[in-house]
Amino acid sequence: MSEMLAVDGFGPLPVRRPQSVAEVCELVKAADGGIYPVGGGTALDLGLVPAKPGFALDTRGLNAVVEHASRDMTVTVQAGITVQALADVLAKEGQWLPIDVPHPMRATVGGAVAANLSGPRRLGHSTFRDYVIGISFVTDEGVEVKGGGRVVKNVAGYDLMKLMIGSLGTLGVITQLTLKVKPKPEATAVVTFGVSGAAVGPTLDRLHASASRPMAVEVLNAAASVAGLKTAEPWLIACGFEEKRVTVDWQVKTLTDELKGSPARDVTVIRDADAVPVWHALSHLQAAQDGRFTLKANVMPSQTAEFAAAAAGTHSEAAVHAHAGNGIVYVHLPAEIGVERASAILAELTKRTTANGNVTVRRCPPDWKRVLPVWGADRGDRELMRQVKRTLDPREVFNPGRM
Numbered sequence: 030m031s032e033m034l035a036v037d038g039f040g041p042l043p044v045r046r047p048q049s050v051a052e053v054c055e056l057v058k059a060a061d062g063g064i065y066p067v068g069g070g071t072a073l074d075l076g077l078v079p080a081k082p083g084f085a086l087d088t089r090g091l092n093a094v095v096e097h098a099s100r101d102m103t104v105t106v107q108a109g110i111t112v113q114a115l116a117d118v119l120a121k122e123g124q125w126l127p128i129d130v131p132h133p134m135r136a137t138v139g140g141a142v143a144a145n146l147s148g149p150r151r152l153g154h155s156t157f158r159d160y161v162i163g164i165s166f167v168t169d170e171g172v173e174v175k176g177g178g179r180v181v182k183n184v185a186g187y188d189l190m191k192l193m194i195g196s197l198g199t200l201g202v203i204t205q206l207t208l209k210v211k212p213k214p215e216a217t218a219v220v221t222f223g224v225s226g227a228a229v230g231p232t233l234d235r236l237h238a239s240a241s242r243p244m245a246v247e248v249l250n251a252a253a254s255v256a257g258l259k260t261a262e263p264w265l266i267a268c269g270f271e272e273k274r275v276t277v278d279w280q281v282k283t284l285t286d287e288l289k290g291s292p293a294r295d296v297t298v299i300r301d302a303d304a305v306p307v308w309h310a311l312s313h314l315q316a317a318q319d320g321r322f323t324l325k326a327n328v329m330p331s332q333t334a335e336f337a338a339a340a341a342g343t344h345s346e347a348a349v350h351a352h353a354g355n356g357i358v359y360v361h362l363p364a365e366i367g368v369e370r371a372s373a374i375l376a377e378l379t380k381r382t383t384a385n386g387n388v389t390v391r392r393c394p395p396d397w398k399r400v401l402p403v404w405g406a407d408r409g410d411r412e413l414m415r416q417v418k419r420t421l422d423p424r425e426v427f428n429p430g431r432m
Contacts, residue, residue, distance in 0.1 A: 068137030080430025108139025223260025
């Protein structure tokens with residue numbers, strides 16, 4: 030009996046496990062229904078529910094390291110390699126890809142790129158859009174096409190990388206990626222402290238004006254607490270630093286000196302090996318447990334404190350955490366609130382964003398997606414995205430209905 034898989038409650042779908050790009054091409058050519066690309070299965074609940082029967086295409090058989098040009102600071106891998114396996118390869122040359130992806134032991138690089146996942150380090154290191162310099166993917170005709178190249182200074186052709194990043198597998202099956210990488214930092218440290226609700230905004234303003242330059246500024250309420258990070262205050266702020274050791278030491282001292290006399294309480298410095306699990310825990314906060322209703326808001330960084338406070342006030346069990354320097358706020362609520370209350374909270378928080386902001390549903394029970402605006406308010410760009418979809422996937426083969 031063949032293996033079966035449900036995608037966001039839809040299915041079960043038969044699973045196909047190609048071991049080569051040629052096999053992927055043949056599967057796509059022969060498909061008469063939907064093709065649902067999957068990697069490690071860590072983000073199957075993102076987006077809308079699938080629209081038609083078909084099969085799940087497991088990319089994990091495409092897991093080779095094609096080329097690691099360590100002197101050029103680039104690496105080319107097949108899309109099914111896990112994030113952790115790539116990290117292990119790069120670590121042998123003292124390099125890394127500084128993008129936080131939840132569940133790195135399971136998540137594939139191709140899946141992370143398709144979902145454009147990122148975490149706390151995006152403030153200092155940006156996202157996949159700044160690291161993917163080459164991409165290959167299989168089109169709806171069953172043909173592999175390529176964009177970009179294997180060198181950093183490559184300007185030939187259309188920017189297919191930007192188009193595929195965040196497309197959630199709706200435009201093709203990503204098969205190969207070339208990524209820029211960086212030297213691993215000598216030292217890492219996380220400075221944590223607690224503040225009152227009223228002090229969150231002024232403290233973030235102080236951090237913005239600080240002589241130190243954190244790679245991450247995370248804001249968490251008590252319900253979103255991370256093991257090992259403690260404060261008696263209702264909100265916790267964590268500032269991360271990664272650089273040469275002398276630079277990290279200077280920045281940590283600078284920040285802790287600046288915090289003296291401020292509303293910050295329980296100031297704690299966590300260094301090097303002890304800081305690693307803290308980074309991991311902060312990165313995993315966005316991956317809420319099953320049965321949760323999770324929202325992701327994009328607001329102006331100056332709005333972060335106000336929005337986070339409003340989100341925390343929507344429910345006594347609301348877990349709120351933010352990448353404060355980027356204006357990204359996650360809100361986790363128990364699904365027991367029901368779809369009507371969830372819809373009201375979503376509408377309330379959406380009103381608090383500016384014209385350039387938005388609130389999307391990252392996770393919820395599948396049946397809620399029939400009534401909730403999963404991708405947020407229409408900002409006038411959806412018809413353009415539909416045209417791109419019709420152009421690249423006129424047969425509606427890839428992840429039909431998901432976006």
